[in-house]
Amino acid sequence: MTRRRRWFSILTALAIVPCLFAAALAAWGQDAPTVPVEQAAIKSPVQQAEPAPRPPRERMAVYVLLAWVWFSIVALLGFLRLRIREADRVFHMGLDRAAEKKPKESRP
Amino acid sequence: MNVVRAWIEERLGLRAVTHFLEKKEVPRHKHTFLYYTGSSILLFLGIQIVTGVLLAFYYQPTLAEANASVVRIMTEMPLGWLIRSVHSWSATFMIAIVFVHLLGIAFTKAYRKPREATWITGVLLLGASLAFGFTGYLLPWDELSLAATKVGTNLPKALPFVGAWLTQVMRAGEDVTGDTLSRFFIVHVSVLPLAIMAFLGVHLFLVQRHGMSGPLAEEKKNVKVPALPFWPNFVFREAAVWLVLLGVLITIAIVAAPGIGPKADMMAPAPEGIKPEWYFLFMFQTLKLFPATILGLNGELFALLLMMVGMGLIAFLPFIDNRPAERKGRIISGLAWAGLAYAVGMSIWSLL
Amino acid sequence: MKLPYSLFSRRAFLNSLIGGWLAALGAAFISPLVKYIVPPTREPDQVSTPLADFKDMAPHTVKGFAWGNKPGFLKKTEDGGFIAFVGVCTHLDCNVAFVAEQRRFYCACHEGWYDENGLNVAGPPPAPLRRLAVSVEGDALIIKKQG
Numbered sequence: 001m002t003r004r005r006r007w008f009s010i011l012t013a014l015a016i017v018p019c020l021f022a023a024a025l026a027a028w029g030q031d032a033p034t035v036p037v038e039q040a041a042i043k044s045p046v047q048q049a050e051p052a053p054r055p056p057r058e059r060m061a062v063y064v065l066l067a068w069v070w071f072s073i074v075a076l077l078g079f080l081r082l083r084i085r086e087a088d089r090v091f092h093m094g095l096d097r098a099a100e101k102k103p104k105e106s107r108p
Numbered sequence: 109m110n111v112v113r114a115w116i117e118e119r120l121g122l123r124a125v126t127h128f129l130e131k132k133e134v135p136r137h138k139h140t141f142l143y144y145t146g147s148s149i150l151l152f153l154g155i156q157i158v159t160g161v162l163l164a165f166y167y168q169p170t171l172a173e174a175n176a177s178v179v180r181i182m183t184e185m186p187l188g189w190l191i192r193s194v195h196s197w198s199a200t201f202m203i204a205i206v207f208v209h210l211l212g213i214a215f216t217k218a219y220r221k222p223r224e225a226t227w228i229t230g231v232l233l234l235g236a237s238l239a240f241g242f243t244g245y246l247l248p249w250d251e252l253s254l255a256a257t258k259v260g261t262n263l264p265k266a267l268p269f270v271g272a273w274l275t276q277v278m279r280a281g282e283d284v285t286g287d288t289l290s291r292f293f294i295v296h297v298s299v300l301p302l303a304i305m306a307f308l309g310v311h312l313f314l315v316q317r318h319g320m321s322g323p324l325a326e327e328k329k330n331v332k333v334p335a336l337p338f339w340p341n342f343v344f345r346e347a348a349v350w351l352v353l354l355g356v357l358i359t360i361a362i363v364a365a366p367g368i369g370p371k372a373d374m375m376a377p378a379p380e381g382i383k384p385e386w387y388f389l390f391m392f393q394t395l396k397l398f399p400a401t402i403l404g405l406n407g408e409l410f411a412l413l414l415m416m417v418g419m420g421l422i423a424f425l426p427f428i429d430n431r432p433a434e435r436k437g438r439i440i441s442g443l444a445w446a447g448l449a450y451a452v453g454m455s456i457w458s459l460l
Numbered sequence: 461m462k463l464p465y466s467l468f469s470r471r472a473f474l475n476s477l478i479g480g481w482l483a484a485l486g487a488a489f490i491s492p493l494v495k496y497i498v499p500p501t502r503e504p505d506q507v508s509t510p511l512a513d514f515k516d517m518a519p520h521t522v523k524g525f526a527w528g529n530k531p532g533f534l535k536k537t538e539d540g541g542f543i544a545f546v547g548v549c550t551h552l553d554c555n556v557a558f559v560a561e562q563r564r565f566y567c568a569c570h571e572g573w574y575d576e577n578g579l580n581v582a583g584p585p586p587a588p589l590r591r592l593a594v595s596v597e598g599d600a601l602i603i604k605k606q607g
Contacts, residue, residue: 005467005468005469005472006472010476065488065491065492068488069485069488069489072481072484072485072488073485075481076478076481076482076485079474079477079478079481080478082474083471083474083475083478086470086471086474
């Protein structure tokens with residue numbers, strides 16, 4: 001790849017990342033306020049205390065995170081599929097082995 | 109960029125590694141999916157290390173503070189409950205995939221020559237993983253932890269001569285106390301990580317050295333199995349598998365976060381309905397079934413010896429199954445299926 | 461406007477797309493960890509302490525109280541009122557001590573001195589001791605953040 005194309009692709013990728021990161025940070029907002037310690041309700045000998053009720057903002061942020069995670073996974077699976085097909089195509093056409101041979105042969 | 113690459117190459121000489129990875133191939137057949145299990149274990153191990161270190165930032169491994177510090181992590185620290193939940197669920201996922209990996213290797217007989225040493229290191233890794241689970245379970249110091257640890261560390265007592273001593277070594281004394289907690293903590297965060305790194309290093313080196321094993325059936329037919337280049341074809345597929353696993357992990361961690369019970373009371377009677385983590389259930393149920401005495405021998409000792417024989421069979425499977433392609437190999441496969449059915453059946457029974 | 465040739469190869473484009481999005485996903489995974497690393501230990505908004513402990517102080521004397529994790533100092537003024545300081549040196553956060561004979565606060569770390577009203581008089585401290593607002597409510601002293 002030419003240098004110009006490589007720099008273009010790096011800059012594009014870099015431009016996307018901060019935007020998405022900023023969106024994620026916005027979802028976090030401020031600190032979760034401190035929550036009082038949950039009192040364990042001991043009804044029977046083996047009763048587990050629940051993790052303390054989480055503040056609504058934090059709960060929202062966690063579900064936003066989950067949605068973003070799954071959305072990203074679906075998108076990435078799509079792109080990976082394209083990339084895998086590309087790699088398989090190259091492999092079956094024997095192009096990578098041909099590319100290997102050519103520079104080797106062209107060396108004096 | 110190339111300048112940087114050249115600088116690194118001149119000093120580290122990683123050409124050999126990249127060259128090797130470019131050439132590495134993965135056989136393609138109907139059991140190729142099993143090749144994803146190894147790296148998936150690595151993924152979860154990495155997650156365990158990261159979340160484990162983070163938990164250790166606030167966890168205090170003393171009798172007085174252990175339970176309280178876990179409660180603090182879960183209630184006061186931002187998203188502490190999530191970190192703990194991920195750590196707990198990732199442990200389950202990792203051990204589950206370790207079992208799938210072991211069964212996959214066993215049933216495809218990938219342990220046959222020259223991969224016997226790889227199998228042995230794998231069994232050691234299995235032991236380390238289970239030890240991680242066992243030691244980690246005590247650390248929250250709640251009632252279930254204490255009960256499970258008491259039962260687990262009581263097992264060696266049935267052995268003659270060394271039994272009582274072994275139990276005392278595990279418990280740091282006669283009973284499960286604050287000393288036991290300290291001991292389990294340092295084993296969990298220092299001894300076992302070092303051990304697993306050492307075993308893993310040898311295991312991975314051997315795997316790369318011998319390459320990926322192909323299916324037995326193909327070998328018999330003497331056909332060259334079609335192969336996929338490791339980079340980039342297999343790696344991108346692996347990335348897809350990792351992504352899905354991560355998604356499932358974080359979803360389950362959010363939706364089914366574990367709670368914590370009240371601080372363990374060393375004087376209190378054992379809580380009802382205690383049971384160990386799922387990967388020990390079949391052993392637990394086996395022990396429950398054995399009567400107090402068999403043929404004059406202590407029933408527990410009998411069960412323990414049986415379990416040790418079983419572990420020995422698994423550990424030395426490549427040497428026992430030295431004729432994998434022939435009738436002996438098929439018989440051993442059949443016995444392995446029976447063993448698996450037993451373990452699964454016992455686990456389900458113990459939950460009923 | 462149609463380009464005569466493509467700016468990137470398909471492979472490079474896909475690699476960048478995957479890499480960039482993975483980085484964003486990575487950021488999403490790492491953000492909870494980053495939040496977790498810094499625990500929310502805030503200073504208290506206010507502290508209440510029984511008036512009885514401080515009622516019988518002579519003017520120009522100083523007594524300590526707890527301001528969250530930091531030491532606080534209450535000084536009795538000539539007219540019988542109180543002023544409160546956070547007893548942390550404004551230089552590099554060491555705890556200061558009140559030297560009664562000199563009626564000054566002393567920071568041992570770098571020999572910083574503050575006068576009895578918290579004003580930095582000698583040594584490296586760049587600013588006076590932080591003031592807190594004091595009020596009397598019933599039989600309790602309420603000490604709050606100022607401003």
